[in-house]
Amino acid sequence: MGTLLVLGTRPAAAATEPPPLRELADGAGIRLGVAVAWPELGRRPEVARLVARHFHSITPENALKWAPIEHQQGRRDLAAADALVGWALEHGLTVKGHALVWDQEIPAWLLGRESAELQSALDAHLSATLDEFGTGVHQWDVVNEALDPQGQLAPSPFITAFGPGHIDAAFRAVRRRLPDALLLYNDYDLSAGGPKTTGLLRLVDGMQARGVPLDGVGIQSHLDIARPPPPEALPALLAALHERGLVAHISELDVRIGRAGGARWGREAAQAWHVHRVARACIEAPACTALTVWGLYDGDHWTAREGLQREGPVLLDRALQPKSAFHALAAALRGEAPPVCTENIIEHGDLEDGARGWTTGGGVLRRTQAAAHSGDFGLHHDQRTAEWQGPVRDLSAHLGAGLDWRVALQARHDGPSDQPLRLTLRLEDDGGERFVPLAKVVAPPGEWVTLATEWTPKLEGPLRRADLYLEGPAAGVAVDVDDMQAGVVCPDS
Ligand code: G3I
Numbered sequence: 001m002g003t004l005l006v007l008g009t010r011p012a013a014a015a016t017e018p019p020p021l022r023e024l025a026d027g028a029g030i031r032l033g034v035a036v037a038w039p040e041l042g043r044r045p046e047v048a049r050l051v052a053r054h055f056h057s058i059t060p061e062n063a064l065k066w067a068p069i070e071h072q073q074g075r076r077d078l079a080a081a082d083a084l085v086g087w088a089l090e091h092g093l094t095v096k097g098h099a100l101v102w103d104q105e106i107p108a109w110l111l112g113r114e115s116a117e118l119q120s121a122l123d124a125h126l127s128a129t130l131d132e133f134g135t136g137v138h139q140w141d142v143v144n145e146a147l148d149p150q151g152q153l154a155p156s157p158f159i160t161a162f163g164p165g166h167i168d169a170a171f172r173a174v175r176r177r178l179p180d181a182l183l184l185y186n187d188y189d190l191s192a193g194g195p196k197t198t199g200l201l202r203l204v205d206g207m208q209a210r211g212v213p214l215d216g217v218g219i220q221s222h223l224d225i226a227r228p229p230p231p232e233a234l235p236a237l238l239a240a241l242h243e244r245g246l247v248a249h250i251s252e253l254d255v256r257i258g259r260a261g262g263a264r265w266g267r268e269a270a271q272a273w274h275v276h277r278v279a280r281a282c283i284e285a286p287a288c289t290a291l292t293v294w295g296l297y298d299g300d301h302w303t304a305r306e307g308l309q310r311e312g313p314v315l316l317d318r319a320l321q322p323k324s325a326f327h328a329l330a331a332a333l334r335g336e337a338p339p340v341c342t343e344n345i346i347e348h349g350d351l352e353d354g355a356r357g358w359t360t361g362g363g364v365l366r367r368t369q370a371a372a373h374s375g376d377f378g379l380h381h382d383q384r385t386a387e388w389q390g391p392v393r394d395l396s397a398h399l400g401a402g403l404d405w406r407v408a409l410q411a412r413h414d415g416p417s418d419q420p421l422r423l424t425l426r427l428e429d430d431g432g433e434r435f436v437p438l439a440k441v442v443a444p445p446g447e448w449v450t451l452a453t454e455w456t457p458k459l460e461g462p463l464r465r466a467d468l469y470l471e472g473p474a475a476g477v478a479v480d481v482d483d484m485q486a487g488v489v490c491p492d493s
Helices: 021-028 046-055 079-090 116-131 157-160 166-178 195-209 233-241 264-284 325-336
Strands: 031-037 057-060 096-099 139-144 180-185 215-217 222-224 246-258 287-291 357-359 365-366 378-382 391-393 404-413 419-430 432-443 449-455 463-469 479-487
Touching: 021 046, 021 325, 031 046, 031 096, 057 079, 057 116, 057 287, 057 365, 079 116, 079 287, 096 116, 096 166, 096 246, 116 157, 116 166, 139 166, 157 166, 166 180, 166 195, 180 195, 180 246, 195 233, 215 233, 233 246, 233 264, 246 264, 264 287, 264 325, 264 479, 357 365, 404 419, 404 432, 404 463, 419 449, 432 449, 463 479
Parallel strands: 031 057, 031 287, 057 096, 096 139, 139 180, 180 215, 215 246, 222 246, 246 287
Antiparallel strands: 357 391, 365 378, 378 479, 391 463, 404 449, 404 479, 419 432, 419 463
16 A cells, blocks of 8 residues: 555635625625525524625515515514514615515415405505505515516416506506616526526516516526526626616525535535626626625525525525635625636645645655656655556545536656556546546656646536546556646636
């Protein structure tokens, strides 16, 4: 068995608190919001402190929806909404009203009732809600999620009872009561450029042609690193909305990572890239004035409440510590590249400050100056008894799906003739064990060669093994390696 060297550990998180995101957003020219719930916000003073520190506004996640307010006929429960609006105004934050008309949140006791009863109940709900909150809440998702995946108006009790004109009627009713508020249509799956995006533009064009008081569109942006949208689709939609004189909000950003494979670090790197991409698109688009994340920390996201523990979709982890996504949002607001897209994740890859974490399946590894390609040290591997034996670096704590990865290594051998030098990744996940050839060079004796490639992982579930290693020369041939690197390559970052 080869000499075993101790694996390194990642440095502890910095003790100082990151600067307020809202101050960075002020410099970037957008407003930042976060969805919050009550009583959860009131029960977690640290969460409340972070919300007030980092954001300009809140969106009540559920408290202003019709069903939670009027879950009992004739009895309106505004306690949560009052508490959230009161808390926000007390802390100098604004509130976005979400969502006045949404067929998924019609009180259950109203379903199946006659159209006239639904109409009068809806009128009463709009009047009462706007009477109560219209002075403190100046932006509203008036209608939420009225389109189907093909961009057509989806069947709903509202369509059945009132026809497609109910959307215009809702905006007109709210405008009559709130002449100065920002009135938005809000929907999901709009930033992939598909038929729903086309349907949205058809919807807003019709509304504008009919003189409906629509001010803007909420692009929810519930993303999944396993299903990345084409990056150019969101800027195109933002430009199209600007052409129409409409405001755009990224209204419900979260990026799920549970359906992708690999290590959490790598999946969170992909999440961070998507947060950065969406934030930059908003900052650079004249139409986009606000970005709201759909929850502050992973432990209180709706996916966690529904037991989807691997999703980790938002900015802070369960311990309220900033994740790569938080730092990527900060970087986007500063106009910098995302922090994960240039990072070399291999500790001691250049062997300068040690060789912890390097192992091998046979022979002897020695950190020595004679093996240096750059700097003062490299790794010398001799007494190899098989061609597959070589210096190994474990990537199982890092490698994740959702982005491309760059891997590189400098190597040479002392064989009597040309030898193949191969960079290989040995993987084991839910898809079983497999060997992925990443790079190969036939090298003459004693000559340093570069083994490098970019690679998109195809991973299934958590990684049980991800060994990046050199192999190839015949048994008995010694090899030197130095400057091993693996890092995330972000498209057009
Ligand atoms: O509070 C009750 C609790 O008392 C009860 O025991 C429990 C069991 O039924 O339900 C709890 O209410 C749940 C509520 O979330 C609070 O957790 C509702 O059932 C549940 O339907 C509701 O889900 C919300 C969902 O919208 C439907 O309104 C999610 O929290 C919320 O994150 C989600 O947000 C939506 C946006 O409004 C629109 N865009 C999509 C986005 C994500 O789905």
